[in-house]
Amino acid sequence: MSTNKGKDVAEGSSSASATDHRQQKQASQPAQLSRYESQKRRDWNTFGQYLRNQRPPVALSQSNSNHVLDFLRYLDQFGKTKVHLQGCVFFGQPEPPGPCTCPLRQAWGSLDALIGRLRAAYEENGGLPETNPFATGAIRVYLREVRDSQAKARGIPYKKKKKKRKLMKANLDNNPNISLHQS
Secondary structure, three states: OHHHHHHHHHHHHHHHHHHHHHHHHHHHOOOOOOHHHHHHHHHHHHHHHHHHOOOOOOOHHHOOHHHHHHHHHHHHHHOOEEOOOOOOOOOOOOOOOOOOOOOEEOOHHHHHHHHHHHHHHHHHOOOOHHHOHHHOHHHHHHHHHHHHHHHHHHOOOOOOOOOHHHHHHHHHHHOOOOOOOOO
16 A cells, blocks of 8 residues: 555656646746737738838837728738729629629728728727827728728728617517516
8 A cells, every 4th residue: 555655646746746836837838828819919910001101110109090091002002802883884783794804902891891900909009099000090091992892893881880789679579478577
């Protein structure tokens, strides 16, 4: 019986040291970021680099909605969404039968998500919500115009998704057997 005790103690000390080693290793490595957090950091760094490349360079604290709009227009050159121009024979067709020379642009959904991440990153990096250049009316107007023009070019009207909360309330109102209050 005494041999088992010694063995247990030896195993316990070996597993304890392995646990200590794992904890030290984890402490030395930064926590793994979520996909969203990684993308937000990448977007923030890209915007900062864009501002530094301006002539003259612009400090993040000096940036405004005009810089953000210029950044969004700059990103269009890297887009993968075909947006038919008004004079294109395929304008307004959801699935054009052939190729055309219309430009590739950033999709509205991508720009909308980008602005959301940059808006959050600005405040996480010490910016005040009142001075957030990503949260201005000019940015909202630009995104709305992009959304509407891309929807027209594809011939598919944009429909705003209804919030689930309203749908649930409507279902509750229409079904007298469901009660919010328990008796």
